[in-house]
Amino acid sequence: MSFDAPTDMPIKPLLAVLHGAVAPVPPMWLMRQAGRYLPEYRALRADKGGFLELVYDSAAAAEVTVQPLRRFGFDGAILFSDILIVPYAMGQHLWFETGEGPRLAPILSETDLSALKPDFQRFEAVYETVRQVKAMLDPAVTFLGFAGSPWTIATYMVAGQGSKDQGAARRLAYGDPTRFAALIDAIIDATVTYLSGQIQAGVEAVQLFDSWAGSLSPLQFERWVIAPNAAIVRKLKALHPAIPVIGFPKGAGAKLADYAAGTGVDAIGVDETVDPHWANRVLPAGLPVQGNLDPLALIAGGQAVRDAVDNIRAAFADRPHIMNLGHGILPDTPIAHVEALLAYVREGETI
Known part of the structure; x- marks a missing residue:
């Protein structure tokens, strides 16, 4: 891979790495960087009255997206939205129970997919958020869109909520694979529509979150993680060939290399359980990687986070690498620790 920016285009460090550049200082953003650890986010969410109300107020969602950039100066902005906007647009009702998380109805373990009435107009508020954020961003910042991967989205659609073991x-995938495959195919099509709309509105790269990829056996992983993500990448590249796609199969472990080879993603997210030196050995040469700092190390701060950063940078010294967490930033993360992480990565400063 190589990256040659047009002479009239501002240098975007994160986008350059996604195109294959090896940066002496890795660019950085953090998953869930626009979220509950920020007092300005908590204040705005309280004002709007709930999470979904915040997502569907495009001006407020744009404000949330840029809040961490104002505070920290990250190299990437991640769209503020939710992975469950896709099943919502596919026809399920979506709401959030205080202290318990999202709920979807009707649940597809009991109802056939044909009972749902898709309404892709439900994507429009998100596209408007993208347009508003795009107008606010520093030219050097890369704007990232995202969607959930089909397996992870299906787990919520089938159960109507999150679960510990999916x-x-x-059970549905094993017991009625034909019915489950129809659901996966419908999610693939909706996701391509959703991501294509985000790209048309202004995002410059997209990430596929497969948060529950680690719950599957190897054969099921091949069928319900690798194949559907490969289909999304293939369809999206046919529409937007220059847009990088980051795959994040959390919990993939030893299946990480198969995922990279089988999906055709342009970059791969590595969670905190993966040895970065092993990942560097088994992943395709030159494939950009992202991660894999433990969110709990960031909470601990100090020497714990410096040791982790040093280990990650040593592992990926000769590979395109984006510094990021191995999963989302946790709500009790001290802001001072995020500031110290940035200073250490960018300037070697110990705070």
Whole structure:
């Protein structure tokens, strides 16, 4: 891979790495960087009355997207939205129970997919958020869109909520693979529509979050993680060949290399359980990687986070690398620790 920026285009460090550049100082953003650890986010969410109300107020969602950039100066902005906007647009009702998380109805362990009435106009507020954020961003910042991967989205659609073992979806996938495949195919098509709309509105790269990829056996992983993500990449590249796609199969472990080879993603996110030196050995040469700092190390701060950063940078010294967490930033993360992480990565400063 190589990256040659047009002479009239501002240098975007993160986008350059996604195109294959090896940066002496890795660019950085953090998953869930626009979220509950920021007092300005908590204040705005309280004012809007709920999470979904915040997502669907495009001006407020744009404000949330840029809040961490104002405070920290990250190299990437991640769209503020939610992975469950896709099943919502596919026809399920979506709401958030205080202290318990999202709920979807009707649940597809009991109802056939044909009972849902898709309404892709439900994507429009998100596209408007993208347009508003795009107008606010510093030219050097890369704007990232995202969607959930089909397996992870299916687990919520089948059970109607999150679960510890994704048991309802796994049972349906084993017991009625034809019915489950129809659901996966519908999610693929909706996701391509959603991501294409984000790209048309202004995002410059997209990430596929497969948060529950680690719950599947190897054969099921091939069928319900690798194949659907490969289909999204293939369809999206046919529409937007220059847009990088980051795949993040959390919990993939030893299946990480198969995921990279089988999906055709342009970059791969590495969670905190993966040895970065092993990942560097098994992943395709030159494939950009992202991660894999433990969110709990960031909470601990100090020597713990410096040791982790040093280990990650040593592992990926000769590979395109984006510094990021191995999963989302946690709500009790001290802001001072994020500031110290940035200073250490960018300037070697110890605070």
